[in-house]
Amino acid sequence: MSAHDVDEALAGSGQRKIDWARRGMPILASIEARLVASGALGGHRIGISLVLEPKTANLVLALREAGADPSVWAPADCVQEDVVHALRARGIKVFADARASEAADMELARAFLATGPQLLVDDGARIIRLAHREFPDVVRNMIGAAEETTSGVRPLKAMHDAGELHVPVINVNDSRLKFLFDNVYGTGQSCVMTLLDVTNLQLAGRNVLVIGYGWVGKGVALHATAMGARVTVAELDPVKCLQALHDGHRVRSVIDAAPSTDVLFASTGIEGAVTPGHLEAMADQAILCTAGGGNYELPMAYLKTLGPPRKVRAEVEEYTLPNGRRLLLIAGGHCINCAAGEGNPVEIMDLSLSLQACALEELASDGARREAGIHPVSREIENAIATARLNASGASIEPMTPALAQAMARW
């Protein structure tokens, strides 16, 4: 399939999803209007590498409205086919195929980079890394990039420390406007609610074990508690453990908590956080899922040795351990909100994707002046987006007065 084939029926379905999401994205719409008026992104070739679904499609379309020339890549497991066709029908170059093999995904990524993007929105630093390895000319001409996730920031820092990062990258992931909301409320709400949707069960009265008390773990614990669960947190960092205790949760090691756990959420983003020994300590019919990261947090290789699981329900597989106890794995252990639901809520992505649009605007206006390296999102951008969201909610912000400013400066 080329980057231009369009299936009309799929395009219609994708466009309806994109239109629905747009209704809940007023901030992105206001940034689009500003970019249209300023022409700041006019004529720029922009590569977008994000999960390809209706909310990110709105970012792509906003950039196109603003006069940019966007193209899109995403790996097969992050692609909604109808959205691909809707974007193609609007004339966007999409290098993605939901059925592509890993090798085919890489070929699509190379074709995507061959368009010579000057600006890049990346997820997991996949494209930035590929460009540095194989497309030195593209890197030389690149104005800059913006990175969406924790898992992309880590390799970028390593590249930078090794003196190998040759473009400026804005670290969108570490903006307060991203992790305080996207990870806590977006992933928290959608992971907990997807579990309820998939199982038709309650969390009220159940023991939920949340492994990892980062922003995602905090969000999962918050929403599970809201649904009536008793939450136990397992975490390596003693300070975060203390925070969990003060948030009203019990704090235990995984092995101590396992026997009384009804539902386990892995939200560490770290490979091997849950071990075969942990699973063997769990009670019969405990439920396993991951929030935020992926099934690498669970001992999938061990589960595979137990023989093929029994499919008990859509997205629910039952494994029987050597000790005779049964464990229920949700959505193959993949991040539950994306694998078995629609991902983050629309309003959350309005914040995260607005940050991306503003990061691109700032990179474009700085041009070659900005040094290679990793840069934070500026406070001005964060404050402007937060203010827009508050205004849309009918909130008002306490104004700063000269007297207050003086009082704060006094010592």
Added chain:
Amino acid sequence: MPQHTGASSPLTGLNNEEYLSLVVDGDARIDWVSRYSPVLNGLVRRTLSDGSLKGRKIAVVVHLEAKTAFLALILADAGAEVIVAGSNPRTTVQPVVEALRDRGLVVVADAGGDMNSWERELLAAADHEPEFVIDDGAELTMRIGRHRPELFRRLKGVSEETTTGTARLLAMEAAGKLPFPALTANEARCKHMFDNRYGTGQTTLQAVLRLTNRQIAGATVTIIGYGYVGRGIAEHARRMGADVRIVEIDPVRAVEAHMDGSLVGTAEDMVPGASIILTATGGMRAIGESELRRVDHDAILANAGHHDLEIDVDSLAGMASSQTRTRPRVTTYRVGERDLHVLCGGALVNIAGGSGHPVEIMDLTFSVQGLGAHVLVNAGLAPGVHVLSKELDDSIAAAYLASRGIRLDPGRAEQEDDFQAWIDGMPTA
């Protein structure tokens, strides 16, 4: 796994393989329910195994999905002749229907019907001449009364599920038109304290969020009605970060909403500014034409009460210049410059747009219904509306706790109030 009888489905156009795959799907859904229903599998099965239900004809008319099917199977396993219909044309799940037929139950409902076919299904259920009815909204009971007067006089008992149905039965009793005993399952504490509050509360929000992909934190949610259902929705929404507003006509409940931390006021004041509006009154037209005029652009409207008409979609259709199917189960009405999004056509959103109540909740509710059927068959109740005894209500809660390994202290004599000694010392009037 049960044996398949291979009986063919009345649905046309299904080959044997397609039919069997429906049955297998339905069986799997019912098995999932059984897994999380320790009270039905324990206390209720034990109570019904005394043989008293053998050959009794019982109609089960509740939203026809896996949990209802499991109740029907438990009654059938106890020897009853069960007739199954749905209590709403939009909530019937076909794989479950086929799984029940495959096990030899009489099912007079199919998915994909409308109000007309549903009326026919209810009359078909009546024509099987049930002696007892497990009803939802008193839908079958009312139709038997209206259309099958002979059968109505012969009915031996009704066990009713909802607040709405209870109100109907009480009105029938007050009018002297209730010639049989009716148990209101809804009045059992093991029903309304959990089903209406935790069940509907959780699953209404779940369905709204799933159907819309929207966020609850930071949203303004207006709830019309602060009964158990409204309270449950409010509690779950608030804990997930919503700003909750309540519209209620009962002053005592309004005080409760106020002290629970909600903004309380008239619909006129509480509807504008809300991004999600939910009805939970159990009546009709809680959101009528005048309220609809005040709904914000892009607000989402959904119903958690028994009636499909709590949101007056007929008036809305009249006001709107267009109606669009924006997303699955989302209809967008264009009214002037505003778009109003109605979920599931105003039908019960948690059932029509989700999987209904959580299994554990229905383990309690259907235990009330199952024991209620046993009482109706055996207790010789007089005509009129009755409530399940406190003993049976308590026995359900005790079974629930025991299944989870939770033990309670017995009350000790010295804990009791010493009023008796005082009364003994008073002069006789």
